[in-house]
Amino acid sequence: xxxxxxxxxxxxxxxxxxxxxxxxxxxxxxxxxxxxxxxxxxxxxxxxxxxxxxxxxxxxxxxxxxxxxxxxxxxxxxxxxxxxxxxxxxxxxxxxxxxxxxxxxxxxxxxxxxxxxxxxxxxxxxxxxxxxxxxxxxxxxxxxxxxxxxxxxxxxxxxxxxxxxxxxxxxxxxxxxxxxxxxxxxxxxxxxxxxxxxxxxxxxxxxxxxxxxxxxxxxxxxxxxxxxxxxxxxxxxxxxxxxxxxxxxxxxxxxxxxxxxxxxxxxxxxxxxxxxxxxxxxxxxxxxxxxxxxxxxxxxxxxxxxxxxxxxxxxxxxxxxxxxxxxxxxxxxxxxxxxxxxxxxxxxxxxxxxxxxxxxxxxxxxxxxxxxxxxxxxxxxxxxxxxxxxxxxxxxxxxxxxxxxxxxxxxxxxxxxxxxxxxxxxxxxxxxxxxxxxxxxxxxxxxxxxxxxxxxxxxxxxxxxxxxxxxxxxxxxxxxxxxxxxxxxxxxxxxxxxxxxxxxxxxxxxxxxxxxxxxxxxxxxxxxxxxxxxxxxxxxxxxxxxxxxxxxxxxxxxxxxxxxxxxxxxxxxxxxxxxxxxxxxxxxxxxxxxxxxxxxxxxxxxxxxxxxxxxxxxxxxxxxxxxxxxxxxxxxxxxxxxxxxxxxxxxxxxxxxxxxxxxxxxxxxxxxxxxxxxxxxxxxxxxxxxxxxxxxxxxxxxxxxxxxxxxxxxxxxxxxxxxxxxxxxxxxxxxxxxxxxxxxxxxxxxxxxxxxxxxxxxxxxxxxxxxxxxxxxxxxxxxxxxxxxxxxxxxxxxxxxxxxxxxxx
Amino acid sequence: xxxxxxxxxxxxxxxxxxxxxxxxxxxxxxxxxxxxxxxxxxxxxxxxxxxxxxxxxxxxxxxxxxxxxxxxxxxxxxxxxxxxxxxxxxxxxxxxxxxxxxxxxxxxxxxxxxxxxxxxxxxxxxxxxxxxxxxxxxxxxxxxxxxxxxxxxxxxx
Numbered sequence: 001x002x003x004x005x006x007x008x009x010x011x012x013x014x015x016x017x018x019x020x021x022x023x024x025x026x027x028x029x030x031x032x033x034x035x036x037x038x039x040x041x042x043x044x045x046x047x048x049x050x051x052x053x054x055x056x057x058x059x060x061x062x063x064x065x066x067x068x069x070x071x072x073x074x075x076x077x078x079x080x081x082x083x084x085x086x087x088x089x090x091x092x093x094x095x096x097x098x099x100x101x102x103x104x105x106x107x108x109x110x111x112x113x114x115x116x117x118x119x120x121x122x123x124x125x126x127x128x129x130x131x132x133x134x135x136x137x138x139x140x141x142x143x144x145x146x147x148x149x150x151x152x153x154x155x156x157x158x159x160x161x162x163x164x165x166x167x168x169x170x171x172x173x174x175x176x177x178x179x180x181x182x183x184x185x186x187x188x189x190x191x192x193x194x195x196x197x198x199x200x201x202x203x204x205x206x207x208x209x210x211x212x213x214x215x216x217x218x219x220x221x222x223x224x225x226x227x228x229x230x231x232x233x234x235x236x237x238x239x240x241x242x243x244x245x246x247x248x249x250x251x252x253x254x255x256x257x258x259x260x261x262x263x264x265x266x267x268x269x270x271x272x273x274x275x276x277x278x279x280x281x282x283x284x285x286x287x288x289x290x291x292x293x294x295x296x297x298x299x300x301x302x303x304x305x306x307x308x309x310x311x312x313x314x315x316x317x318x319x320x321x322x323x324x325x326x327x328x329x330x331x332x333x334x335x336x337x338x339x340x341x342x343x344x345x346x347x348x349x350x351x352x353x354x355x356x357x358x359x360x361x362x363x364x365x366x367x368x369x370x371x372x373x374x375x376x377x378x379x380x381x382x383x384x385x386x387x388x389x390x391x392x393x394x395x396x397x398x399x400x401x402x403x404x405x406x407x408x409x410x411x412x413x414x415x416x417x418x419x420x421x422x423x424x425x426x427x428x429x430x431x432x433x434x435x436x437x438x439x440x441x442x443x444x445x446x447x448x449x450x451x452x453x454x455x456x457x458x459x460x461x462x463x464x465x466x467x468x469x470x471x472x473x474x475x476x477x478x479x480x481x482x483x484x485x486x487x488x489x490x491x492x493x494x495x496x497x498x499x500x501x502x503x504x505x506x507x508x509x510x511x512x513x514x515x516x517x518x519x520x521x522x523x524x525x526x527x528x529x530x531x532x533x534x535x536x537x538x539x540x541x542x543x544x545x546x547x548x549x550x551x552x553x554x555x556x557x558x559x560x561x562x563x564x565x566x567x568x569x570x571x572x573x574x575x576x577x578x579x580x581x582x583x584x585x586x587x588x589x590x591x592x593x594x595x596x597x598x599x600x601x602x603x604x605x606x607x608x609x610x611x612x613x614x615x616x617x618x619x620x621x622x623x624x625x626x627x628x629x630x631x632x633x634x635x636x637x638x639x640x641x642x643x644x645x646x647x648x649x650x651x652x653x654x655x656x657x658x659x660x661x662x663x664x665x666x667x668x669x670x671x672x673x674x675x676x677x678x679x680x681x682x683x684x685x686x687x688x689x690x691x692x693x694x695x696x697x698x699x700x701x702x703x704x705x706x707x708x709x710x711x712x713x714x715x716x717x718x719x720x721x722x723x724x725x726x727x728x729x730x731x732x733x734x735x736x737x738x739x740x741x742x743x744x745x746x747x748x749x750x751x752x753x754x755x756x757x758x759x760x761x762x763x764x765x766x767x768x769x770x771x772x773x774x775x776x777x778x779x780x781x782x783x784x785x786x787x788x789x790x791x792x793x794x795x796x797x798x799x800x801x802x803x804x805x806x807x808x809x
Numbered sequence: 810x811x812x813x814x815x816x817x818x819x820x821x822x823x824x825x826x827x828x829x830x831x832x833x834x835x836x837x838x839x840x841x842x843x844x845x846x847x848x849x850x851x852x853x854x855x856x857x858x859x860x861x862x863x864x865x866x867x868x869x870x871x872x873x874x875x876x877x878x879x880x881x882x883x884x885x886x887x888x889x890x891x892x893x894x895x896x897x898x899x900x901x902x903x904x905x906x907x908x909x910x911x912x913x914x915x916x917x918x919x920x921x922x923x924x925x926x927x928x929x930x931x932x933x934x935x936x937x938x939x940x941x942x943x944x945x946x947x948x949x950x951x952x953x954x955x956x957x958x959x960x961x962x963x964x965x966x
Binding site for chain 2: 710742
């Protein structure tokens with residue numbers, strides 16, 4: 001199979017089973033509803049169903065560090081239309097983390113709903129629920145707060161210095177060493193890296209600094225809550241993690257889970273920031289206290305200042321190799337700035353090493369270590385790429401500089417050292433997400449092909465090192481290579497339920513949380529493939545803590561692989577139940593062990609599913625392999641539900657995998673540097689990716705394109721500007737520049753499918769990997785064009801110009 | 810005060826407060842297909858047509874729309890009767906989270922009404938104010954080219 005059109009090539013390597021729905025770019029199941037603006041997002045539902053709801057607004061800190069000496073809410077409370085004012089004085093004091101992660105939670109419990117201490121400009125001080133947004137905003141202005149301001153830590157480099165202000169003097173549970181502002185610490189050793197570096201014929205050491213950036217989903221964090229007629233608190237939330245949201249809110253507000261339900265409607269983008277419990281606690285508490293529906297919709301400014309960002313990191317990277325370029329030592333130290341709270345501090349830092357260093361598995365001696373430090377700055381959290389993006393910025397730029405030192409082509413140096421099929425890396429086992437990992441062996445990879453196709457598409461041989469000049473503009477090409485994961489092995493669990501309807505259609509409910517990615521669509525495709533039906537026969541619902549089975553949520557590139565595994569298992573189990581009734585109807589024997597055996601996700605060519613030698617699904621019918629007779633699935637359902645041996649044909653299955661097969665990518669870019677202004681223009685971008693079998697190629701392309709656009713913005717234009725007390729000064733979409741339609745350079749996506757035997761229908765995940773390339777590939781292209789290595793991001797004109805004028809950056 | 814706006818070809822009158830913007834009144838009156846995002850005219854999510862011209866409804870004082878015609882994305886087409894642009898967005902994989910899509914399709918409609926055969930560059934220019942964080946824009950641009958071609962062939966409305 002090969003599809004080619006401008007900007008998109010889709011190829012396959014190897015051979016695998018024929019499919020009728022999987023691998024097709026079917027319409028997104030919610031496509032027409034979304035394209036006609038159906039009221040399906042959180043605020044739409046609140047406005048439609050609860051026109052008289054209360055509106056919440058949050059008062060945030062205007063100082064970076066200090067203590068609230070007094071807070072007077074009486075004037076605000078007296079304002080007509082104000083229904084509730086919340087501060088630390090009248091809210092639960094439970095310590096928790098806002099990070100929506102698995103259990104036990106890896107992030108420190110350094111957060112409370114409200115505290116006497118504020119830790120950054122933007123920290124929560126109070127909240128108001130009122131009859132209108134205007135009244136709530138007026139009320140905020142009537143709250144009188146007096147602070148005792150204290151010195152603040154506004155630079156991660158200063159956080160661990162003796163005498164530095166302590167951001168969390170209360171010594172939160174789970175923080176590594178709060179007396180020195182260290183939220184999390186890691187030190188992973190394989191072999192003896194310092195000895196290996198000392199003995200290496202060639203070594204290189206560099207330091208890179210990445211910057212603050214924000215996800216900017218078009219829909220800001222929005223949630224509302226109401227109490228239903230049976231006294232249950234229902235939170236409708238733009239969340240990536242409904243079950244984590246329920247668990248955390250249940251604990252913070254001390255509400256039993258039987259009295260708490262979280263519903264995820266359509267979500268207007270997440271990219272990680274909605275893996276965070278930022279307002280769900282407030283709207284739930286609001287409705288408990290007032291008895292009225294309560295909503296909060298963050299403003300765009302609050303989204304920038306008070307929600308979540310990407311961890312800025314300073315990374316020291318050293319590589320040791322022989323004169324031919326064979327890697328021996330990789331040493332990476334990370335100083336991660338986790339801002340005022342330690343949300344995802346340990347796990348993002350883990351991934352900076354665990355998702356990057358195994359790519360170069362020829363190194364025998366590896367050390368990955370780091371500190372995530374508290375500062376009085378905005379709070380980072382999960383963000384597409386999850387630390388790997390920062391790790392690749394350092395690793396892939398250092399490799400290019402090493403290639404220059406060795407006098408080698410950077411592609412050849414990478415090929416010599418990269419991981420290949422059949423190989424593992426000790427890092428997989430040594431380092432998981434904040435704890436020990438799980439050993440992995442690569443079972444599928446198109447990486448060698450991705451490199452060759454990408455190099456050809458950018459014109460590597462013709463352009464590299466040529467420095468084509470047009471007046472004061474000079475061109476260069478650069479590349480970088482990446483892997484990510486497919487969920488967290490042996491941690492991430494997903495489940496799915498399928499039940500058969502009488503007309504032969506199916507209802508699929510999943511915990512998998514479609515946040516706009518298209519997971520409802522691709523997971524329906526996987527079910528339709530197993531059940532031998534077209535897409536219109538599958539009706540999907542995600543996700544609702546009462547109505548759908550459990551799933552950890554949409555993060556860690558887990559949905560396609562992990563939730564897909566659950567859906568494939570559920571589809572196979574329900575199919576086997578259907579076969580069992582078919583056997584009854586046809587008067588044929590069928591071993592019940594085959595019907596009830598736990599279905600497999602993995603595909604093994606030598607061991608086909610044994611039940612398929614008796615029956616197969618074919619366009620809404622069951623066909624007997626023995627007699628050739630056919631019986632319709634609808635007839636099977638009617639018999640099972642109304643006539644003989646009545647029972648429900650349905651199942652719930654869950655999937656957790658010891659595997660997390662990495663998707664692979666090679667990114668190539670051609671840029672032009674304006675030596676007069678320092679502006680870097682991207683002329684062409686090529687992203688080549690292997691995500692196993694593309695379940696829906698158009699949606700795969702969209703995931704990669706979106707990640708590349710976000711990556712180029714991160715590399716060139718998106719950054720936080722800070723005032724003298726750590727206050728963000730560009731908190732609008734006018735001043736914080738994401739790429740617009742005209743900013744987006746011509747971009748070619750090359751997808752090379754390669755059957756991953758551990759994945760559902762051969763798939764791996766693809767959501768995050770595309771964001772990792774822009775910084776190193778563009779950095780390497782700037783180096784090719786000018787000979788200048790930039791060590792700080794983003795590559796804005798001022799930095800490029802200063803470097804061109806001989807200043808060190 | 811009370812004002813009259815022709816919304817999606819229906820004459821409506823609304824009680825409004827001075828200072829209210831078109832976006833807020835439309836949503837309050839149930840036109841929930843108009844999505845709010847930045848509330849400062851930077852992102853294009855709330856784009857509607859005012860007398861056929863695309864505007865950021867978060868910036869337009871609603872009183873200014875008194876006596877004028879507003880078209881929202883549902884006035885362009887709905888699920889039962891999608892406009893060729895909406896169909897092209899779905900068919901080209903141009904919808905991800907979908908939050909920007911009503912605004913993007915509305916801008917595209919204004920473009921095609923004026924220029925039935927736009928170049929890729931003209932599409933990017935006409936829709937430049939419609940931010941999208943999911944798609945990287947390419948498939949949305951292809952969708953508009955696709956829709957324009959179908960409309961020119963005359964087999965679609």
